[in-house]
Amino acid sequence: MIKYVSETGSTNADVIADLRDGVPLREGAWLVADRQKAGRGRQNRKWFDGSGNFMGSTMVRLHPGDPPPASLALVAGLALYESVVPLLPQPAPLRLKWPNDLTFSGAKLAGILLERQGDFLVIGIGVNLVSAPAIEGRETVALARLTAPPHRDAFAASLAGSLTRELDRWRSFGLEPLLNRWQAAAHEIGTRLNVQAAGEGQQEGTFAGLSDEGALQLRLADGTFRVIHAGDVFFAQREG
Numbered sequence: 001m002i003k004y005v006s007e008t009g010s011t012n013a014d015v016i017a018d019l020r021d022g023v024p025l026r027e028g029a030w031l032v033a034d035r036q037k038a039g040r041g042r043q044n045r046k047w048f049d050g051s052g053n054f055m056g057s058t059m060v061r062l063h064p065g066d067p068p069p070a071s072l073a074l075v076a077g078l079a080l081y082e083s084v085v086p087l088l089p090q091p092a093p094l095r096l097k098w099p100n101d102l103t104f105s106g107a108k109l110a111g112i113l114l115e116r117q118g119d120f121l122v123i124g125i126g127v128n129l130v131s132a133p134a135i136e137g138r139e140t141v142a143l144a145r146l147t148a149p150p151h152r153d154a155f156a157a158s159l160a161g162s163l164t165r166e167l168d169r170w171r172s173f174g175l176e177p178l179l180n181r182w183q184a185a186a187h188e189i190g191t192r193l194n195v196q197a198a199g200e201g202q203q204e205g206t207f208a209g210l211s212d213e214g215a216l217q218l219r220l221a222d223g224t225f226r227v228i229h230a231g232d233v234f235f236a237q238r239e240g
Contacts, residue, residue, distance in 0.1 A: 002030045002056075002156050009038040011057035012115055012124040019117045025059060028164055032056035032156050052130035053142075054155050060121045060167065067175050069121050070229075071214045073099045074182045075170050076112045076123050079163040081185045083155065084109070084127070088147055096186045098207075098216045098233055102127075103187075104146060106235050107139035123163075129155060138234070179210050192236035193218065197228050204236055 008014055011031045018025055033055050062069055077096045084102065085094055093105045100112040110127040129149045132140040143149040150158070170178055191207040195218055208217040208225060216228040 001026070001028055002032055002153075002160060004032050004153070005034070007035045007037065008033045010036055010124075011055060012113060012122050013038070015057045015059055015122045016115060016117045019059065019120050019122070027059065027061050027167075028160065030056050030058045030156065030160055032152075050128070050131035050133065052149075052152060054125065054127040054129055054152055054159070056156060056159075057122055057124040058160070058163065059117075060123065062119050062121060063171075067170055067178075068213060069116065070114075071170070071175060071178065072121055072123065073112060073114055074178055074210075074214050075166045076100075076114070076125065076163065077102065078178070078182055078185065079159060079166040080110055080112065080125060080127070082166075083159045083162045084143070087143065087150060092146075094185075096182060097235075098186070098210070099230075104141050107141035108132075108135070109141050109143065125159065127155070127159075175212070175214060179212075179214060182214075183209055187235075194234045194236050195226075195228055195231050196234075197226075197231035200231075 011033050014031055015025070035051065036055050060072060077100065080102050081094065081096055085092065088094060095103050097103050101108055102110040110125065113124040115122045128140065128142040129152060130142055130144045132142040134140070187207060189207055189209055193205060193207055195203050195205070197203065203218065203220065203226065205218040205220045205226070208219040211217055211227050216233065218226045218228055220226060
């Protein structure tokens with residue numbers, strides 16, 4: 001169920017191309033690359049391709065009656081969290097950050113990119129297992145700085161199994177338990193955030209949990225709330 005390639009442009013782009021070409025892909029299958037020459041993050045940012053890190057993509061077939069597709073970012077985040085947390089000494093300041101990051105003490109450890117292709121949603125995940133990129137304006141960290149990192153292939157198998165379990169829960173039980181579990185693994189209510197919402201200026205406020213649909217709720221200084229459905233989110237100050 002996991003196909004490994006030594007080099008490609010982007011695992012997400014490869015999966016999307018296969019879907020466009022009608023290649024039969026099974027849900028739960030993964031494409032994992034040793035190196036990406038044109039890896040992408042959100043907003044088409046270049047994705048660092050450090051050797052030994054995890055870079056892989058899978059796809060979910062969307063069915064009538066499934067929860068909203070956007071909530072798959074939370075599903076993937078929980079799968080990622082459940083794969084990483086057993087690797088760290090406990091307790092560990094490992095936290096999810098809406099919509100698509102896994103952080104350690106506020107530094108980015110992993111990221112998720114979702115892309116829609118017809119009735120499919122492609123999920124790309126990158127994890128800094130052995131090395132972390134330098135990203136302007138952001139703190140980053142690699143698992144190797146925190147503990148002995150797993151071999152990339154072993155981590156791939158663990159993540160694939162974790163995502164399969166989370167997808168089963170998503171389809172079986174809906175959004176409410178997903179939102180509760182995601183918030184339990186996220187940074188605390190009241191954490192100060194800077195939010196660059198799509199098409200709007202930057203706003204600062206505090207994390208007020210998730211809406212019933214999984215959007216970010218931001219409490220502003222005047223006490224009002226904004227519901228953010230899409231945008232970039234940054235910590236206004238370092239956690240801890």
